[in-house]
Amino acid sequence: MSPRTVDVLLPLGLDAAYSYLLPEGMEVSPGDLVHVPLGTKSVIGVVWPRAQVAGGKAVEAGKLKAVKAKLDYVPLPPDLIRLIDWMADYTLAPRGMVLRMALRHGESPGAARERVGVRLTGTAPARMTAARARLLDTLADGFVRGKTEAAREAGVSPSVVDGLVDDGTLEAVVLPPEPAAYPPDPDHAVPELSQPQAEAAAAMVAAVKAKAFAVHLLDGVTGSGKTETYFEAVAEAIRAGRQALILLPEIALTQAFLDRFTERFGVKPAEWHSGVSTRRRAKVLNEVASGAVKVVAGARSALFLPFRDLGLIIVDEEHDPAYKQEDGVCYHARDMAVVRARLASAPIVLASATPSIETEVNARRGRYRRLALPVRFGGAKVPGLSPIDLRKEGPPRGRWIAPRLEAEINTTLEAGEQALLFLNRRGYAPLTLCRSCGHRMRCPSCTAWLVEHRFRRRLTCHHCGYQAPVPEKCPACDAPDSLVPVGPGVERLQEEVQTLFPNARALVLSSDLLGGVERMRAELDAVAKGDVDVVVGTQLVAKGHNFPGLALVGVVDADVGLGHGDPRAAERTFQLVHQVAGRAGRGKAEGRGFIQTHMPEHPVMRALVTGDRDAFYDVEIASREEAHLPPFGRMAALIVSASEAHVAEGHARRLATSAPIVPDVRILGPAEAPLAILRGRHRWRLLVRSPRNFDLPAYLREWRAVAPKVTGNIKVAIDVDPQSFL
Ligand SMILES: Nc1ncnc2c1ncn2[C@@H]1O[C@H](COP(=O)(O)OP(=O)(O)OP(=O)(O)O)[C@@H](O)[C@H]1O
Numbered sequence: 062m063s064p065r066t067v068d069v070l071l072p073l074g075l076d077a078a079y080s081y082l083l084p085e086g087m088e089v090s091p092g093d094l095v096h097v098p099l100g101t102k103s104v105i106g107v108v109w110p111r112a113q114v115a116g117g118k119a120v121e122a123g124k125l126k127a128v129k130a131k132l133d134y135v136p137l138p139p140d141l142i143r144l145i146d147w148m149a150d151y152t153l154a155p156r157g158m159v160l161r162m163a164l165r166h167g168e169s170p171g172a173a174r175e176r177v178g179v180r181l182t183g184t185a186p187a188r189m190t191a192a193r194a195r196l197l198d199t200l201a202d203g204f205v206r207g208k209t210e211a212a213r214e215a216g217v218s219p220s221v222v223d224g225l226v227d228d229g230t231l232e233a234v235v236l237p238p239e240p241a242a243y244p245p246d247p248d249h250a251v252p253e254l255s256q257p258q259a260e261a262a263a264a265m266v267a268a269v270k271a272k273a274f275a276v277h278l279l280d281g282v283t284g285s286g287k288t289e290t291y292f293e294a295v296a297e298a299i300r301a302g303r304q305a306l307i308l309l310p311e312i313a314l315t316q317a318f319l320d321r322f323t324e325r326f327g328v329k330p331a332e333w334h335s336g337v338s339t340r341r342r343a344k345v346l347n348e349v350a351s352g353a354v355k356v357v358a359g360a361r362s363a364l365f366l367p368f369r370d371l372g373l374i375i376v377d378e379e380h381d382p383a384y385k386q387e388d389g390v391c392y393h394a395r396d397m398a399v400v401r402a403r404l405a406s407a408p409i410v411l412a413s414a415t416p417s418i419e420t421e422v423n424a425r426r427g428r429y430r431r432l433a434l435p436v437r438f439g440g441a442k443v444p445g446l447s448p449i450d451l452r453k454e455g456p457p458r459g460r461w462i463a464p465r466l467e468a469e470i471n472t473t474l475e476a477g478e479q480a481l482l483f484l485n486r487r488g489y490a491p492l493t494l495c496r497s498c499g500h501r502m503r504c505p506s507c508t509a510w511l512v513e514h515r516f517r518r519r520l521t522c523h524h525c526g527y528q529a530p531v532p533e534k535c536p537a538c539d540a541p542d543s544l545v546p547v548g549p550g551v552e553r554l555q556e557e558v559q560t561l562f563p564n565a566r567a568l569v570l571s572s573d574l575l576g577g578v579e580r581m582r583a584e585l586d587a588v589a590k591g592d593v594d595v596v597v598g599t600q601l602v603a604k605g606h607n608f609p610g611l612a613l614v615g616v617v618d619a620d621v622g623l624g625h626g627d628p629r630a631a632e633r634t635f636q637l638v639h640q641v642a643g644r645a646g647r648g649k650a651e652g653r654g655f656i657q658t659h660m661p662e663h664p665v666m667r668a669l670v671t672g673d674r675d676a677f678y679d680v681e682i683a684s685r686e687e688a689h690l691p692p693f694g695r696m697a698a699l700i701v702s703a704s705e706a707h708v709a710e711g712h713a714r715r716l717a718t719s720a721p722i723v724p725d726v727r728i729l730g731p732a733e734a735p736l737a738i739l740r741g742r743h744r745w746r747l748l749v750r751s752p753r754n755f756d757l758p759a760y761l762r763e764w765r766a767v768a769p770k771v772t773g774n775i776k777v778a779i780d781v782d783p784q785s786f787l
């Protein structure tokens with residue numbers, strides 16, 4: 062009999078699986094985790110289905126090494142294996158690197174720590190103290206409680222518990238391990254839905270029941286209650302004993318989401334994001350695989366969880382750029398979620414008030430089914446937006462809040478309502494320059510200005526993280542005290558708010574403040590509770606928050622994102638401003654919004670002011686179509702980088718000449734990237750554009766096969782469907 066072999070994919074920068082001998086007596090199936098030798102090391106790999114190694118090198122069985130051990134870890138389910146293959150083919154990332162994303166959190170949780178609980182025995186204590194009495198009182202209901210919980214609930218120290226155990230008044234019992242998440246109850250608090258909500262919910266529920274792939278766009282205006290509505294589909298999946306995945310763009314910030322889930326289903330969902338401890342993630346992963354965890358709310362990496370029976374995927378705020386991963390394997394989590402849903406034969410719901418152009422086009426073509434929620438829940442109105450023309454009624458020099466906006470903020474504060482000022486610039490000032498010689502402070506390793514962060518007293522590069530204290534004299538001309546900030550960031554804007562409205566409680570919300578997620582959650586909560594009068598925030602505040610007391614929104618510089626030659630600039634600006642404005646007027650107070658701009662006649666500003674969303678999409682879709690931009694054409698970016706400028710340029714030029722010539726495929730560039738130097742590496746960019754129904758990944762693979770060899774420290778990064786054009 063010929064020796065048995067298996068193919069094992071390793072989580073390394075390799076595309077093909079390697080063959081290994083299977084020792085006698087060892088049985089493995091695709092998806093199983095195994096230990097295999099690689100060189101002198103032993104590494105973890107995954108048994109891969111055979112079809113994938115067709116192109117691999119045939120090795121004589123005699124030279125093959127043997128699988129060392131089959132690991133007692135959760136295997137990858139078939140639809141996840143197919144997703145990994147699909148993603149590797151589509152993004153051109155090595156299959157092993159895609160696998161790595163699915164394995165990164167897959168450590169074994171180890172033995173669960175034993176939890177000890179206590180309960181009353183009926184024996185009276187030898188002696189009574191006030192603390193003991195409180196504890197006994199707490200436990201009088203007869204329920205078992207964890208030792209620490211019992212102490213906390215009674216307000217006594219844990220030693221009091223130990224004392225009573227020693228006395229025989231309490232007995233210690235071993236508690237079963239705590240699950241990663243308790244089962245959500247689909248009938249815990251069923252809301253009364255409005256008519257449009259009920260119709261949309263019914264369609265999604267039917268899709269869950271159908272157990273078939275289908276894409277729905279839940280297209281609801283800000284505050285229409287999209288969450289409540291898709292929760293009904295989640296409830297249906299739970300009722301059917303299946304699992305649901307809810308992707309959120311910034312899960313670390315969405316305490317409010319978890320609270321709402323808890324209100325609806327009685328318990329929290331399992332959370333999955335980088336803020337969750339490794340140990341906890343391992344536990345979640347195991348229980349997702351066993352099927353015990355019914356609902357996961359997570360960041361994009363949750364896409365790679367080994368669901369046992371995935372019945373529904375929700376992508377909330379589907380337009381959010383945070384879904385795109387730009388380093389390592391470049392992929393768009395929304396698009397890959399659609400792929401995973403297809404592979405799992407499950408329905409998927411994309412929710413947004415400002416759908417991406419791609420999704421909107423799919424809905425218009427009927428490929429996605431649109432479920433519309435045209436009005437806010439409870440009758441509140443979506444706020445109107447008025448332009449403030451900075452050319453005519455701008456603020457005085459050195460200030461950024463125009464007089465009209467200032468007056469509006471005053472009115473708002475007098476009425477006891479909250480105001481939000483939006484500026485998508487972190488830090489104090491985007492540029493620092495020397496008053497004497499004009500020297501500009503720039504990052505030593507990027508083509509970028511250093512941004513002053515006054516709270517932290519540092520100049521920071523937002524691209525590479527470089528930091529330095531603000532120097533006391535100009536590094537170029539030595540003039541003392543000559544460095545001045547130019548332009549506003551949120552920190553500087555807050556200073557202006559404090560000057561203009563000294564009695565207002567102002568708060569900066571930005572993703573880079575000290576204190577991390579915990580602080581952010583606490584601050585968002587404070588805003589929602591009304592403990593803050595004026596919020597000054599970056600795009601962080603645009604994301605789905607519900608601030609009931611917020612009446613006024615001022616967009617301080619609506620032009621920030623426009624005019625960088627970025628094909629998505631108009632779309633992004635529209636989405637961001639519309640979403641920010643959508644935070645106002647959700648409670649009792651009527652909402653108002655103001656946008657400060659130098660170009661009120663710009664189509665984006667006009668669409669925002671007239672509130673004519675469809676007109677904006679019409680124009681934007683038409684211009685994309687005319688320019689053959691996605692989704693009317695396909696696009697990929699190739700970024701060539703090297704530590705020396707001429708090396709990067711030379712390679713980019715040779716790469717361009719090596720491109721296979723195919724009618725309708727256009728190579729744009731190479732050109733120096735707008736972010737010409739990043740972390741000390743010089744960058745050149747090529748863009749490839751093809752018709753829509755063209756296999757662009759196949760073309761790119763063909764190109765890569767004939768491209769000049771990558772030598773020295775040259776790197777070529779491929780980004781299919783690029784979102785950023787820096
Ligand atoms: N059927 C309902 N019953 C009770 N409350 C509801 C219902 N639908 C929505 N709400 C409430 O209305 C508010 C707005 O809903 P939600 O935040 O889900 O809107 P949204 O569509 O997600 O908005 P955005 O796109 O701005 O994030 C929330 O406070 C929500 O609890």
Ligand SMILES: [Zn+2]
Pocket residue numbers: 504505506507509522523524525526527740
């Ligand atoms: Zn830098």
